[in-house]
Amino acid sequence: MGYRRRHSIPDLGVGVGFRVPHYAHVLSTHPPMDWFEVISENFMGNGGLPSANLAKLLAGYRVVPHGVSLSIGGPAPLDRDYLRRLKALIDRIDPPWFSDHLCWSGAAGVHVHDLLPLPFTKEAIHHVAARARQVQDFLERPLALENVSSYLTFTASTMTEWEFLSEVAEKSDSGILLDCNNIYVSSKNHDFDGNAYVDAVDPSRVVQMHLAGHTDKGAYLLDTHSDHVNEATWGLYRRAVQRCGPTSVLIEWDDDIPGWDVLAAEASRARRERDDVLGVTHATTLAISASAAP
Amino acid sequence: MTQPLEELQTFFAGAIRAPLPVEEQPDARARVSHYVAGNARLAPAAQLEIYRDQFWMRHIDALYEDFATVHRLLGPDAFTTLVERYLEAHPPTDFSLRDLGAKLPAFIASVAPYRDDPLLADCARLEWAFIDSFDAEDAGPLDPSSLAAIPEDAWPGVRLAIHPSVQLVALSYPAHEYRAAVKAEEEPPRPEPAAACVVVYRGPEMLQYVPIERPAFELLERLARGETLGDACEAVAASGTVVAADLEEKVGGWFQHWTASGWIRAILR
Numbered sequence: 001m002g003y004r005r006r007h008s009i010p011d012l013g014v015g016v017g018f019r020v021p022h023y024a025h026v027l028s029t030h031p032p033m034d035w036f037e038v039i040s041e042n043f044m045g046n047g048g049l050p051s052a053n054l055a056k057l058l059a060g061y062r063v064v065p066h067g068v069s070l071s072i073g074g075p076a077p078l079d080r081d082y083l084r085r086l087k088a089l090i091d092r093i094d095p096p097w098f099s100d101h102l103c104w105s106g107a108a109g110v111h112v113h114d115l116l117p118l119p120f121t122k123e124a125i126h127h128v129a130a131r132a133r134q135v136q137d138f139l140e141r142p143l144a145l146e147n148v149s150s151y152l153t154f155t156a157s158t159m160t161e162w163e164f165l166s167e168v169a170e171k172s173d174s175g176i177l178l179d180c181n182n183i184y185v186s187s188k189n190h191d192f193d194g195n196a197y198v199d200a201v202d203p204s205r206v207v208q209m210h211l212a213g214h215t216d217k218g219a220y221l222l223d224t225h226s227d228h229v230n231e232a233t234w235g236l237y238r239r240a241v242q243r244c245g246p247t248s249v250l251i252e253w254d255d256d257i258p259g260w261d262v263l264a265a266e267a268s269r270a271r272r273e274r275d276d277v278l279g280v281t282h283a284t285t286l287a288i289s290a291s292a293a294p
Numbered sequence: 295m296t297q298p299l300e301e302l303q304t305f306f307a308g309a310i311r312a313p314l315p316v317e318e319q320p321d322a323r324a325r326v327s328h329y330v331a332g333n334a335r336l337a338p339a340a341q342l343e344i345y346r347d348q349f350w351m352r353h354i355d356a357l358y359e360d361f362a363t364v365h366r367l368l369g370p371d372a373f374t375t376l377v378e379r380y381l382e383a384h385p386p387t388d389f390s391l392r393d394l395g396a397k398l399p400a401f402i403a404s405v406a407p408y409r410d411d412p413l414l415a416d417c418a419r420l421e422w423a424f425i426d427s428f429d430a431e432d433a434g435p436l437d438p439s440s441l442a443a444i445p446e447d448a449w450p451g452v453r454l455a456i457h458p459s460v461q462l463v464a465l466s467y468p469a470h471e472y473r474a475a476v477k478a479e480e481e482p483p484r485p486e487p488a489a490a491c492v493v494v495y496r497g498p499e500m501l502q503y504v505p506i507e508r509p510a511f512e513l514l515e516r517l518a519r520g521e522t523l524g525d526a527c528e529a530v531a532a533s534g535t536v537v538a539a540d541l542e543e544k545v546g547g548w549f550q551h552w553t554a555s556g557w558i559r560a561i562l563r
């Protein structure tokens with residue numbers, strides 16, 4: 001049985017990230033949206049306005065926490081205080097899964113607050129997989145690991161990024177948060193075929209997808225979440241939906257954040273793309289079923 | 295090529311949090327191509343430099359957001375220098391950026407040339423008080439019936455539990471007015487020295503601040519430290535900031551203000 005079915009991971013539909021400029025609009029007018037993602041670390045405090053805002057959001061929407069500080073590939077022992085606070089947040093939200101990034105964020109006692117790439121090596125796979133298992137055991141909730149954008153490759157790497165991601169997910173028995181923009185950004189930065197990446201990932205492990213925009217810096221693309229999703233990323237998304245079927249998807253927009261209407265329109269496009277692909281799939285399925293009927 | 299993962303990560307993290315570009319760090323420049331492959335467009339050092347840029351941009355932005363008034367006083371270049379010096383002395387160790395600036399007020403108050411400007415230290419302490427108030431632990435309001443239950447002769451022995459969001463900031467400059475003008479995107483002139491006692495607290499919907507008179511502030515400080523009402527009043531009367539005969543009447547008014555503002559969450563006997 002595949003990972004998603006084993007953990008009864010639902011398709012939540014199309015969501016957006018819950019960000020400060022939209023708090024008042026979302027919490028007072030309750031616009032239609034299938035679900036929201038919150039940055040875990042922004043809601044791990046003891047109280048105050050963040051906690052009150054989360055309570056209001058939970059009253060009206062499905063919410064999934066998305067972390068940026070787990071540092072699953074970091075050299076330091078897992079941060080028990082962080083995990084305890086994350087567990088309290090997860091218990092409060094009660095999401096079908098939680099997510100963080102396949103990356104590391106610090107070394108030698110310093111936290112650099114970035115999503116740093118790992119070398120694609122067997123050593124890194126064993127290191128990350130063991131820690132991801134510990135995290136899931138402690139939090140008692142399915143973990144989805146997200147592929148990150150990267151701006152360099154390591155001389156030590158011995159495999160492709162998609163082979164690395166797949167083996168980490170397999171060995172740790174984790175889900176995958178497939179970020180189509182990150183695939184696109186890294187494919188351009190490292191001259192690989194993004195379609196090959198999408199085609200290689202085990203669809204039964206993909207519990208969620210991300211869509212976002214980026215910035216062209218000339219010699220490289222930077223993952224800024226500051227713009228519309230570009231056409232090539234929509235193409236990767238369609239391909240991923242074709243392979244994975246109905247899967248929760250979320251628009252991330254974290255810099256130069258537009259008005260709610262622009263963000264909601266981007267989510268609507270995700271829904272159209274998704275429905276379009278799934279509509280074709282359903283028709284095909286029906287045709288096959290019909291032709292196979294006695 | 296075998297490279298212990300931790301060795302690579304230690305090199306990487308060290309290079310990207312250095313204030314100098316990778317090309318200008320002799321050790322990083324010598325070792326970067328051992329770890330980083332590079333490509334036809336970017337040399338290994340240039341690729342690592344992207345992460346170093348991001349490290350500084352992210353941390354300068356985070357501290358700018360929390361200390362906009364300090365930024366305004368120093369200007370962008372000197373603020374960047376302050377952040378570089380601060381993070382060299384206090385590298386970020388917490389998973390959250392929330393506490394990145396926790397030691398900045400003390401750093402500014404103790405390190406030259408920043409320590410020579412009391413307004414900078416005032417602004418930094420005030421801005422950090424807003425951060426601490428923002429996500430302080432929740433606590434219910436004072437139960438009014440608990441007041442009626444206290445016999446008159448028991449009042450000198452009571453202690454007050456102050457709401458966790460209440461932050462008390464004694465200033466030598468009106469940094470609260472200066473901060474308000476900066477937040478309103480005005481271009482305020484540097485204020486003249488004028489002592490002020492400010493309470494920052496969380497209202498029902500937003501953070502609030504209010505200057506209060508010095509004796510009230512002193513009393514609140516003592517009560518927040520756990521002194522009994524009687525001991526705190528005696529100490530304030532002895533400090534000479536208020537005429538002792540007026541104190542009893544004033545305390546009643548202050549108490550009403552504090553309870554109405556939600557600063558007191560319980561009376562402890």
